[in-house]
Amino acid sequence: MHIGILTLHISLPGCQSLKEKRQRMGGLHERFGRNPAVAVCESGELDRLEASEWTFVAVATSIPRVEALLAEIEEKIQRTVDGRVMEATREIL
Template identity: 35%
Template sequence: MHIRLIVFSLQLPGCRSLKEKRQRTIGFKDKFGKLANVAVTESNYHNSHDLAEWGVIIIAKDKQTISQIESQLENGLACMDVVITEVKSDWI
């Protein structure tokens, strides 16, 4: 069993309210948080309008599956109206 922790730091250009922030980012959690082997949470900057940090845990039997899911996550974020400023990841 392999476990991967990934933390995405995001900037939301032009975002002026927490409501707008939630509207921009909710699709990420809805799409990936429903996968059986993925847990997604907003892990920092809860009260900031233009910054967000999302933590993701992926659990799988092999590292190749985790890498595929990690690519899907990055592609999903790239399609949103956000700028990825930093990605930290670690094997647990």
């Protein structure tokens, strides 16, 4: 088994409330948590309105599959979240 960790730092310019922050992040738990090979959590910037940090852990039997899962997550977030990915870090264990 191989494990990959993707951490995304997302800027949410103009965000005025925690409620708006949750709406703009668009239910990442529900979207990515359905996949049994992926775990997701909001891992930082919990109290900042204009920023959010999310970590995704993917598990698969091969490194290329782990990398594909993480790439798919990052691409989908860049397309669907009302914010801008400022930094993305990946680690394969």
